[in-house]
Amino acid sequence: MFGEQILRMVAGLLVGVWVARYLGPEQFGLFNYAIAFASLFGSIAKLGLDSIVVRDLVQEPTLLKAYMGTAFWLKLVGAFLMLAILALATLFTSNDSTTNLYVFIIASGIIFQSFEVVDFYFQSQVLSKFVSICKITQLMISSLIKLYLILTGADLFWFVLVSLVDQVSLAISLYLAYRYQKLGGFFRHFDFTLAKKMIKDSWPLMLSGLAIMIYFRTDQIMIHEMLGARSVGIYSAAIRLTEVWYFVPVIIANSLLPSLINAKKAGENGYYIRLQKLYALMIWIAIGIACVMTFLSHWIILTLYGEAYKDAVSVLMISIWNGVFVFFGCAWSQWMLIENRTRMISFFQINTLFFNVILNLILIPRFGIYGAAIATLIASSIGHTMLPLFIKSQRIALKMFLNSLNPIGMFKENNVFYKK
Known part of the structure; x- marks a missing residue:
């Protein structure tokens, strides 16, 4: 893969x-x-x-x-x-x-x-x-x-x-x-019975998927309506270099889903230890990618796309840091899927989308394509760090996120913020 x-x-x-x-x-x-x-x-x-x-x-x-x-x-x-x-x-x-x-x-x-x-x-x-x-x-x-x-x-x-x-x-x-x-x-x-069961389990994920897609694409549509097709082209050039890395968390999460399901069956202690390690792995891969891409953004844009796309440099420097929350969110969604909390996934995605649209309406007219990149980054950070504070069952994910930022103790088995 x-x-x-x-x-x-x-x-x-x-x-x-x-x-x-x-x-x-x-x-x-x-x-x-x-x-x-x-x-x-x-x-x-x-x-x-x-x-x-x-x-x-x-x-x-x-x-x-x-x-x-x-x-x-x-x-x-x-x-x-x-x-x-x-x-x-x-x-x-x-x-x-x-x-x-x-x-x-x-x-x-x-x-x-x-x-x-x-x-x-x-x-x-x-x-x-x-x-x-x-x-x-x-x-x-x-x-x-x-x-x-x-x-x-x-x-x-x-x-x-x-x-x-x-x-x-x-x-x-x-x-x-x-x-x-x-x-x-x-x-x-x-099987009609299976169909009803599958739809019952999946409709929150459908809403979540729609919210994710709107979240990732609404900025391009709003830029087209406010600034025109040329601005969309410059913005898209930077976003493509950001999104090209998003295959990493998807592959890791999809490959480990059967393993996490089996760990859940075996016992919650080992299950949460694996989750903690998965979160830490995701976050630090994303941070590493963001640091390298930020440092090389000017050279990358001008080398690949040419002078016509030079305005995409600043967009890339901003948007690449959204990967930290995307990587973490991919692992977080797998946990909620295993726990059959698919409605919670929709809740977070829809709220993140709401903040993104509002911020786009405020920032695009003022800062252009850079405003769209800033809006996406702020909305994503709110959805993954602030919203979980208000939901008791999701605070464990936030604690694991913060725990994963510790580069020394993030893989210690006793360093897991989980209480029954």
Whole structure:
């Protein structure tokens, strides 16, 4: 999984930066605006099922086909529901017909994300190398097409179309990987009782996923409305260098989820010791990345994107520190998932989103794209350090966060702030 993501980072730096240079800030900004707008509704199609299905497959492996089939059809229905809601949402924007076309092309790829249920199976079996191979295949196809488009002087439309091709090629490769396991088909399996149970457990995560996506993309949409497409392009260049690191906590958290579930079954003491170590690992990886990227931000932006994107330097220096809270939040969410406190995840994400939107409205008109970066960082810090103070059951997470900042004693087994 790390190997696949490293290749994705390299492709992002080589091909993605080349695309940004080729399109220029204006066209690159329009492209990223379309991606951001479509992404807002992509979480609806997921229905919050991702972690729920992995958890249930670990706990009840005998119901493999029932869970996979039920999740597949739920996600497919969710995709078409998302497209209908998206069609209504575009009526309330100032987008022209071309921009809306780009949004719908990108959003239609969500239909093929129903095949992510194959990924859930491999995660539950700790066999993610198969998924990584599929994603590497998709990445190679996508990168080669983008290089061809640049060399032939293609219009922005064709780069937008590649986003749809990415989803189709990944869906095909995932299905072929599942067939390779010779486990039999799951398309004919749908259990209404399981569907109700899964939706009951997952709807808070769906709201949380929607809040997260709005949290990460609303700044680009608000910048587009207030400052224009060029500003979105410059801001997106910096944000991409920030978000490229977010695969690290996802991989670590997803890989350790089965281990944490088993530790919970074995006994709470060892379970919380593992959580403490996970939190500390996440936070210090994020701090290390932030320090290096802050120091090299000027050189990185000018080397990769060129003089046209020089205003992205300060945005990168601010936004990279948001990773500390993102890394910690990823581990924190796994704990709440195991404890079946999914509603609490939604509570924190929605409140963090609220602060982010309010701060964007205040800071973007005053400080431009730098204000958007500051707003995101402040909102994230509030959501992970201040809000837990008001909820008794969540104070343990805050204590573990603070405990993890101690570089000397963070891995000591007796240094765990947990009381029954």
